Amino acid sequence: MEVEDDFDVFDPERLVQCPYNKHHQIRARRFPYHLVKCRKSYPRVAKELTTCPFNARHLVPQADLRDHISNCHDKRFIEEDIVSESSDFQRRQMNPVSTWQAPPCDEDWDTESREQLTSPFVLGMANDGLKRKHRDHSVTAWSLHFVAMWVYGTSCRAVMRNAV
Numbered sequence: 001m002e003v004e005d006d007f008d009v010f011d012p013e014r015l016v017q018c019p020y021n022k023h024h025q026i027r028a029r030r031f032p033y034h035l036v037k038c039r040k041s042y043p044r045v046a047k048e049l050t051t052c053p054f055n056a057r058h059l060v061p062q063a064d065l066r067d068h069i070s071n072c073h074d075k076r077f078i079e080e081d082i083v084s085e086s087s088d089f090q091r092r093q094m095n096p097v098s099t100w101q102a103p104p105c106d107e108d109w110d111t112e113s114r115e116q117l118t119s120p121f122v123l124g125m126a127n128d129g130l131k132r133k134h135r136d137h138s139v140t141a142w143s144l145h146f147v148a149m150w151v152y153g154t155s156c157r158a159v160m161r162n163a164v
Contacts, residue, residue: 009073019059020045031057054078 008014016031018024020038035057039046050065052058054074069075 016057019049035059 012029020042
């Protein structure tokens, strides 16, 4: 049972009356914490109160719940959300289906895989099987050695010995 005026509903400093003890006047920003505390302190009153489905801060007597639901100010926010969700759904249904098509592909993976079977990959060797004479940015055995030491904490030889 909150004391609410339309002009200060969102003011965190406004005073709100506790539903468990009418003598408690709590700042709105502290109200949820106070409700938990008072619910434990007044278990008999807590059994008689019901939480509003639109705002958990609204605690009303069970007999008055139906009347509260029909007059609850927060019900308006829920109804607006439902209306906006349904209009968003309708708008999404009206959007045309994409007509995008993938561009034609000139790749033939089967042919490429057959070609690679005839010339296997060897570190430091070109596809034609000849040693490269120029230095490129490919991975070297020395850099693999340091990577293995960093990842496994040991050298490549030890890793290969354990793998066999």
